Amino acid sequence: MKKKKIPMRKCIISNEMHPKKDMIRVVINKEGEIFADATGKKQGRGAYVLKDVSLVEKAQQKEVLENFFNVSKETLEPLYKEIIRLIYREEIPK
Helix, strand or coil: CCCCCCCEECCCCCCCCHHHHHHEEECCCCCEEEEEECCCCCCCEEEEEEEEHHHHHHHHHCCCHHHCCCCCCCHHHHHHHHHHHHHHHHCCCC
């Protein structure tokens, strides 16, 4: 039996390759709206962030996403909170 290929994506914060399931996609669409895409299927230019709260907090301090998407810090403040909320939501056992 063949092994199923695991899709890998590169985290823009840590620059490491991880399975797509372990990542959250951040998307900017044509209108300039930036949001976290938990499904990974929304249209727009996307970047992947590892599901690690400490890594996201470090990225917020270093302004990694601001530089990647060329936007201001105030614009992405709610996005960082949304990413952290998505991480905690998936950690809660169902």
